[in-house]
Amino acid sequence: MPSISIVMPVYNEVPVPGDDSFLSRIQALLQLLRQGDELLLVDGGSTDQSWPVLQTLAEHPQVLAIQGNKGRAQQMNAGAEKARGDVLLFLHADTVLTKAAWQALLFKLDPSVWGRFNVCIDGKSAWLPVVSWFMNHRSRLTKIGTGDQALFVGRKLFDQVGGFPKQPLMEDVELCKRLKRVAPQKFVAVASPVFTSGRRWDVNGAWATIVLMWRFRFLYWRGVSADTLARLYADTRQKLPVTVAVFAKYPQAGRVKTRLIPMLGAEQCAMFARYLLLSTLDKLQGVNVALWTDGGTPEEWATLLKGRAIQCYVQPEGHLGVRMRAAVETHLNGSELVVLLGPDAVEFTASHLRELIDTARQQGLAFVPAHDGGYVALACNRVVPEIFSELIEWGTARVAEQTRVALRSKGLRAVWLSSQLDIDEPADLGRAIESGCVPVDWPVRYSSID
Known part of the structure; x- marks a missing residue:
């Protein structure tokens, strides 16, 4: 049978160290490969842990990891150039190719054909099955597939049409249009579905996303260039997955931990x-970290942070809610999710960060409460004014409960994870040392900033 090269463009798929969700998807994919098949992972200049993970995966004899310029079209063309298979299968990193879909493709496999799979969109909105149905039926009628439907094409046919066009948007639509012109009778629609993430529908709203997608398809059909559309549309995939904003006072005697x-x-x-x-x-x-500072000069912070490439922001005037809202609004411009964290959350680990991120991605808003009635961390994918209100008594043991009340009064939902220790009182420090969250020899760790 013809061999298959699966080409996957990757950008910032591993937001925190130890995040194994991407790794587990790839391992499942590798179980499908036959002798002669291969997987090409094409990194587009990720700023998280993706590239080191891809290099580890490339230790598998059927995996090749390469780096290319950012942009799906460029990444997929770069992978196709290195591919050795008779058929190229372009699979997005957030799309799952099931065993059933793979077997259905093998049944129809022929180097002269091109096509796509049906798609099911995984997400919270009840409208997503309807969206999937219309995508699949529209595609079957028009022979125009999308990247979420996992396009496949024979190697020679792909080369004949010049591969993906060098454009920042609608590259999947344009490739299908080219293939439809030269080989309309060779189009294959695989009914067994692939499963793709509904994150953009959940984050931006199902109807808003549907309207936006159809608007841009209409504009492209009317002749508006892909470059113009790209300038109009800030795709969420161009954002960083997560920014962790850490709030800290400059450690000056008499001003901190009083x-x-x-x-x-x-x-x-x-x-x-x-x-x-x-x-x-x-x-x-x-992790992409931003430090929001209170006090200290830029020179003092630079000395304290020596060797750490962290961008610093100055906390604005006002109560804590004002300062936290400023951080969320700032970082949502370039990140899909923002985590706010205080440095005295001594129990908070990388595992807790992964849980907080995963929960917020699914629910939109998540907190890690503190034993003393506040909270040590929160994560959100949008600005929720109620949680930053001046009506909350910041710095007291009533913060978490007042936040819950404010959310309930507006009919808003949030997930509260297990509570943790933060250190404000002498007894807190004793408990932290006793439990091992703070080492006994902490005074000699970081004792010098040289």
Whole structure:
């Protein structure tokens, strides 16, 4: 039978170290490959952990990892250039090719054909099955498939039409139009579906996304160039998956951890605040981190953060809600999800970060509450004004409950994960050391900033 080269464009698919969701999808995909088949993973300059993960996957004899310029068309063409298979299958990183779909493709496989699979969209909206139905039936009638439907094409036919066009948007539509002109009778619609992520529908709203997609298809049909459409449409895939915004005061004696002064003294409180901040930042290695600072000069922060490539922002004036909202609004311009985190969340680990991110992606808003009545972290994919209200008594044990009440009053939902310890009182520090969250020798860790 003809051999198949699966080409997958990848960009920022591994947002935090240890995130194995992408890895598990690839491992399942590898189980489908026959002798002679291959998987080409084409990174588009990821800024997260994706490229190191791809290099690890490339240790498999049927996997090739390469780097190319960002942009699906360019990445898929780069993969196709290296591919050795008789048939090219272009699979998006958030689309799952099931065993049933794979077997259905093998049954119809012929190097002279081209086509796509039916698609099922996984997501929360009840409209997504309807969207999938219309996508599949429209595609069957028009012979125009989308990238979410996992396009496939014989190698020679792909080369005959010049591959994907070098354009930033609608490259899948244009490829199908070219194939339809030269080989209309060779179109194959595989009924067994692939499953693709409904994240953009969940994040942006099902109807809003449907209207937007049809608007851009209509504009493209009317002759508006792909470059113009790309400037009009900020695709969420062009954003970073996650930004973690850490809030911290400059560790100056007498200004930080003041409730611990009777136990530690002012100077050692400053050392402890430095330990908390730097250990938190080190836990977040490989994640896109932004530090929102309070106090200290740029030079002092640069000295403190020596060797850490972290962009700093100055917290605005106002209560904590004002400052947190500023961070969320700032980072949602370039990230799909924003996590707000305090440095004294000593129990918070990379595993907790993954759980928080996954929950917020599904539900939109998630919190990690603190034992003392506040919360140590939150994650959101949109601005929710109610959680930043001046009516919340910031800095008190009533913050979490008042946040819940504010959300319920507006009919809004959030997920509250298991509560954790943060350190404000002397007893908190004792519990943290006893449980191992803070090492006994913390005073000598990060004791020097040179």
